[in-house]
Amino acid sequence: MNGILKGLKVLDLTRVLSGPYCTMTLADLGAEVIKIERPGTGDDSREYGPFIHGESAYFMGINRNKKSIAIDLKRKEGKEIILSLIKEVDIIIENYRPGTMEKLGLDYCTLRHWNKQIIYASISGFGQTGPMRRKAAYDGIVQAMGGIMSITGEKEGSALRVGTSIGDIAAGMFCSIGILAALHHRNHTGKGMHIDVAMLDSIIAILENAVSRFLLTGQDPKPNGNTHASIFPFETFKTKDSELMIAAGNDQLWASLCTAIERPELIDDALLKTNPLRNENHDYMFTELSKALGNKTTGKWYQIIDAAGVPCSPVNTISQVLDLPQVKARKLISEVKHPNIGVYKIVNSPIKTTAPTETITTAAPMLGQNTVEILKEYLGYEQEQIEVLLKNKVIE
Numbered sequence: 001m002n003g004i005l006k007g008l009k010v011l012d013l014t015r016v017l018s019g020p021y022c023t024m025t026l027a028d029l030g031a032e033v034i035k036i037e038r039p040g041t042g043d044d045s046r047e048y049g050p051f052i053h054g055e056s057a058y059f060m061g062i063n064r065n066k067k068s069i070a071i072d073l074k075r076k077e078g079k080e081i082i083l084s085l086i087k088e089v090d091i092i093i094e095n096y097r098p099g100t101m102e103k104l105g106l107d108y109c110t111l112r113h114w115n116k117q118i119i120y121a122s123i124s125g126f127g128q129t130g131p132m133r134r135k136a137a138y139d140g141i142v143q144a145m146g147g148i149m150s151i152t153g154e155k156e157g158s159a160l161r162v163g164t165s166i167g168d169i170a171a172g173m174f175c176s177i178g179i180l181a182a183l184h185h186r187n188h189t190g191k192g193m194h195i196d197v198a199m200l201d202s203i204i205a206i207l208e209n210a211v212s213r214f215l216l217t218g219q220d221p222k223p224n225g226n227t228h229a230s231i232f233p234f235e236t237f238k239t240k241d242s243e244l245m246i247a248a249g250n251d252q253l254w255a256s257l258c259t260a261i262e263r264p265e266l267i268d269d270a271l272l273k274t275n276p277l278r279n280e281n282h283d284y285m286f287t288e289l290s291k292a293l294g295n296k297t298t299g300k301w302y303q304i305i306d307a308a309g310v311p312c313s314p315v316n317t318i319s320q321v322l323d324l325p326q327v328k329a330r331k332l333i334s335e336v337k338h339p340n341i342g343v344y345k346i347v348n349s350p351i352k353t354t355a356p357t358e359t360i361t362t363a364a365p366m367l368g369q370n371t372v373e374i375l376k377e378y379l380g381y382e383q384e385q386i387e388v389l390l391k392n393k394v395i396e
Helices: 016-029 057-062 076-086 100-104 139-145 166-189 199-205 209-217 251-260 275-280 282-293 298-307 318-322 323-331 372-381 382-389
Strands: 009-013 032-037 064-071 089-093 119-124 191-200 234-238 243-247 312-314 333-338 342-347
Touching: 009 016, 009 076, 016 057, 016 064, 016 089, 016 119, 016 166, 057 342, 064 323, 064 372, 076 372, 119 166, 119 234, 139 166, 139 199, 139 382, 166 191, 191 199, 234 282, 243 382, 251 275, 251 298, 275 282, 312 323, 372 382
Parallel strands: 009 032, 009 089, 032 064, 089 119, 119 191
Antiparallel strands: 234 243, 243 312, 333 342
């Protein structure tokens, strides 16, 4: 791998989403990521559809640029391999339920004696401390518990889960930030550290003004559809054929919008002149804008309003998103060759840097694809030793 993290070695003891998302981010930036999987089954997400020639698209989407080594961590010989690898890597990442790594003898307090500079990152549902630390969590559970579902959905409607696994992804992103900060600290002090990231904490951290509003007013925010809680207009409007999202974030944009939709009289309307007034008189504002926007198609209004400098967008489907010239120009879709299914397309890293790098160089690995390679190159195992381990099903 070429990239700004080239030379860093990561031992990836994670599965499903939050941890693999974190290690994918590091791998895309050039780190060498060695993914440890269970022999026979591997990462749970290898069983998640949709499937292409028997391979999970879910798994392939978040495990590119990694090497797979299949080891039974419950076997003495398997644990010995991990302990040997600890001396060879910079970072360990795991997302097991708290307490699991202690039972395996692979927790931070144990492993730092094998490598004093190790950066050890743990992602879990609720963190390594607190009364809920040992509880299992999935994204939907954390979204419900973390409050994000309570502010998502139509006004007066039922709570809704955010359409992507935001709890897992936010935790993975925060963990990668923590790891990079720990690397900076280690460069100055020579010391490693333990990083503790919880999905619940991550959800609460991204609630932005919902938490601030409650702390200031004591009132629970409610779902409000596509309408922003503080900026008006900032929502979707029905057009002649579909919907258009408009975000006029200040009074100047409000004036430009009113001019563009041929309702200039609304600019100086005493009920709508400022953002606070548009908040107080939201229903009136929404009705007047809807009247104007209902007589042209979304495509036509997008051309007009965008040309006026007012942020707006059609509500795109995924296929429409991927067809955008901007997305193509940013090269957000890449092709990669998989040993089983051939060439397939995948979402590229959103991180662009001035340093020359190829963000996706290899497809997600087959289970145990790199076991022999890692044992030989990292630990100097002889073929005879490897054959014994394979025969005894310690590795795959």
